[in-house]
Amino acid sequence: MTSDTKRWRFGLAGAGRGSGYGRLLADSANCEVVACCDTSHEALARFQAELKLPDSRCFTDYDRFVSSAPMDAVFIGTPIPAHAEQTVKAVEAGVNVLSEVTAAMTVADCGRIVEAVRRTGRVYMLAENCCYWHFIIRWQELVQSGRLGEPIYSECEYLHPMADLMVNPTTGEDYWRAQRPPLYYCSHSLGPILEITQDRIVRAMGLGNGHRVMPEHPVVGAIDIQVALFETAKGAIIKLLRTAIAPQQPPMHFYMVRGTRGFIETDRRGPRRGYLYIAGEMREAEESEAEFSDPFLPPETRAGGHGTAEYLVLQDFLRALGTGRRPRLHEVRAMDLTVPGIIAHDSAMRGGVWMEVPSFAE
Numbered sequence: 448m449t450s451d452t453k454r455w456r457f458g459l460a461g462a463g464r465g466s467g468y469g470r471l472l473a474d475s476a477n478c479e480v481v482a483c484c485d486t487s488h489e490a491l492a493r494f495q496a497e498l499k500l501p502d503s504r505c506f507t508d509y510d511r512f513v514s515s516a517p518m519d520a521v522f523i524g525t526p527i528p529a530h531a532e533q534t535v536k537a538v539e540a541g542v543n544v545l546s547e548v549t550a551a552m553t554v555a556d557c558g559r560i561v562e563a564v565r566r567t568g569r570v571y572m573l574a575e576n577c578c579y580w581h582f583i584i585r586w587q588e589l590v591q592s593g594r595l596g597e598p599i600y601s602e603c604e605y606l607h608p609m610a611d612l613m614v615n616p617t618t619g620e621d622y623w624r625a626q627r628p629p630l631y632y633c634s635h636s637l638g639p640i641l642e643i644t645q646d647r648i649v650r651a652m653g654l655g656n657g658h659r660v661m662p663e664h665p666v667v668g669a670i671d672i673q674v675a676l677f678e679t680a681k682g683a684i685i686k687l688l689r690t691a692i693a694p695q696q697p698p699m700h701f702y703m704v705r706g707t708r709g710f711i712e713t714d715r716r717g718p719r720r721g722y723l724y725i726a727g728e729m730r731e732a733e734e735s736e737a738e739f740s741d742p743f744l745p746p747e748t749r750a751g752g753h754g755t756a757e758y759l760v761l762q763d764f765l766r767a768l769g770t771g772r773r774p775r776l777h778e779v780r781a782m783d784l785t786v787p788g789i790i791a792h793d794s795a796m797r798g799g800v801w802m803e804v805p806s807f808a809e
Contacts, residue, residue, distance in 0.1 A: 455768060456519045458482040459498075460509060460533065462490035463525030467752040468574075469498055471761055474747055478765070484509055484514035509533055512539050520768065522574070523547060526623045527631075531556035538569040544763045545572050548634045548784040552627070554805065557782045557789075561807045562780040572764045572774040573781035575638040576756035577700070579763075582721070582737040583639045586704065586711055590643050594725055596707030598644045600680070601634035604688040607698035610661065613668050613691065625668040629655070629689035630675055630795070633788030635700065636687050637677075638776075643704055647783045648685070650678040652735075652801045654789035661694045667792075675791035687791070712790050713737050782807045 453476045459469050463484040472478040474484075482504040485491040495505045506512035509529075513521065513536050520543040523533050531551040537544050544564075550573055551557045564571045577583065590598060610616075613624045630653055641647060655673030658665040672690040679685065703712035709725035714737070721737040740754035751757020767774035776784070786805050794802050 454479060455515055455765065456481045458512060458516050458518040458521040458542070459494070459524070460484045460512065460521055461524030461547070462487065462494040464522075466494065466497060467750065467757055468524070468545075468761065469494070470750040471748075471758055473498070474750065475761075475765075481518060482506065482512060484512035504775065510536065513537050513542060518542050520545060520570075520764070527627060528552050528623055531559055534560050534571065535563045538563050538567040538571065541567070541569065543570040543768060545574050545760075546781075547574050548785075549627075549632060549788075550634075550781045552631065552789075554786055554788060554789055557786055558807060561778045561782060570764070570767050570774065571778040571781070572760075572767065573634070573776040573784065574757070574760050574764075575634050575776055575781075575784060576751075576753050576760055577635045578638045578642045578776065579756040579759040580639070580739045580754065581741045582713075582739070583702075584741075585703075586639075587645075589705065589711065590704060591697045592636065593646070594728070595704065595709045595711065595742065596648070598683050598704055598706050600683060600705040601640045601644065601685045601699065602687075602703040602712075603640050603685065604699065604701040605632070605636045606688070606690050606693065606695040606701075608690065608692050608695055609668070610692050614661075614664055615667075619664075621666065624691070625664075625666045627691075628667045628792040628795075629670055629673040629691050630687070630788040630792040632689065632691070633675075633791070634784040636689070636702075636715075637787060638784045639702055640685055640704065641679075641783060642731070642775075644679070644681070644682045644683065646679040646683060647806065648677040648787040648804050649680050649806075650801055651787050651791040651793035651794060651804050652676050652753065652799050653793075654799045655795050658686045660694075673792065673795055675788070675794075677787055677791070687788075689788075711735060779807050779809075 484506040523546045653675040657671040661669045677685040714720040721735040722732040723735040724732040748758035
């Protein structure tokens with residue numbers, strides 16, 4: 448995956464998401480998985496068998512895992528409320544971090560991550576896989592070529608009902624997602640748009656605080672639907688729509704970028720299709736491919752679970768480790784993709800007021 452000759456030792460925290468990266472790392476000539484961690488003994492046993500690790504390298508306690516396992520880097524695929532604390536502990540132990548989204552649950556915790564990474568000099572990268580879908584990379588090339596003109600408006604939607612992952616249907620017990628407002632999970636949507644346009648958000652407002660889909664469970668994670676409007680540093684407008692419970696089958700991502708000379712968008716009827724229109728080049732919108740995976744990469748690069756995206760995420764992270772350069776989605780850029788959703792939800796709880804979005808740039 449990289450020309451660096453060092454053999455990188457990885458630890459995996461979180462059996463669910465970690466297993467996909469474990470398969471990719473196991474297939475890499477210059478990487479090895481040396482330890483794993485999960486609070487579930489059953490999940491840890493499955494993890495251990497798949498990775499062929501001895502008992503001494505398998506942990507249910509994260510502190511012991513990060514302080515005693517011989518790791519160069521850790522993939523954090525645990526529940527989101529644990530991300531900030533686990534990231535800080537890892538970098539303070541001298542371990543580089545590849546973190547699953549979302550980076551953190553509060554603006555203060557986002558700041559803690561940035562401060563800890565700067566203080567320790569460790570590499571941090573947000574594993575926002577949607578930014579690495581093949582069509583998103585092609586769209587970025589198109590927009591940066593200038594053919595669409597200057598981006599002035601974008602839309603993004605992530606409609607994915609997952610009530611069964613929020614509340615135990617048998618006991619009624621809340622899972623951790625019950626405390627995650629819809630707009631907090633914004634990086635799958637904002638990440639590709641902000642990378643395509645090479646922009647960042649400076650102001651946000653949000654709406655949505657109803658509980659009509661699951662009235663018997665009025666927690667923030669079960670808010671019906673939320674919408675946010677964002678203003679960017681380059682003066683563009685972005686609209687984001689998010690739900691974790693409103694009916695939608697199949698679950699859907701939608702992206703659209705509109706420039707001064709045209710637009711490009713995905714098809715709401717299904718993946719792998721889209722539409723492109725450029726004034727002066729076309730009489731009307733034409734169909735455009737929207738493939739998730741890079742067709743030129745071999746089949747084994749799809750082992751991560753979302754086409755070739757995880758493979759490309761891992762390549763960028765390994766390149767950063769090998770060169771000492773910051774990865775594409777470094778600690779500050781990670782917060783550009785995270786904080787706007789936190790602020791937009793706060794705005795929704797205040798009735799939709801416009802609020803400033805802080806930046807962690809130096």
